Amino acid sequence: MASGVKPRVKVPKSASAGEAITIKTLISHPMESGQRKDGDGNPIPRSIINHFTCTFNGETVIDVKMEPAISTNPYFEFEATVPESGTFEFTWQDDDGSTYTESKEITVG
Numbered sequence: 001m002a003s004g005v006k007p008r009v010k011v012p013k014s015a016s017a018g019e020a021i022t023i024k025t026l027i028s029h030p031m032e033s034g035q036r037k038d039g040d041g042n043p044i045p046r047s048i049i050n051h052f053t054c055t056f057n058g059e060t061v062i063d064v065k066m067e068p069a070i071s072t073n074p075y076f077e078f079e080a081t082v083p084e085s086g087t088f089e090f091t092w093q094d095d096d097g098s099t100y101t102e103s104k105e106i107t108v109g
Helices: none
Strands: 006-010 019-028 049-056 059-065 075-082 086-094 099-108
Touching: 006 086, 006 099, 019 049, 019 086, 019 099, 049 075, 059 075
Parallel strands: none
Antiparallel strands: 006 019, 019 075, 049 059, 049 086, 086 099
């Protein structure tokens, strides 16, 4: 796992049934494209988060494939409709095989 990689997620703690909520995610990651060189002229190896998914109670909410042109510390904001109480699961996959996860629960009342 790359050092300093940290996912952050904001999900409301509660919502009404059928309400569309806003979810915000950010992962601290350098997102090195593999195109730059270090101070000695050597290529810096590619290292990016290449896939992001969010599920709610096992159902896919969003599924994103990322390419090297994406910025450092990728941020996603999206809406999801919550039919019932449950858990959002967030997963980021890195080129090096590392997987970073976060989960947030929401109560529908």
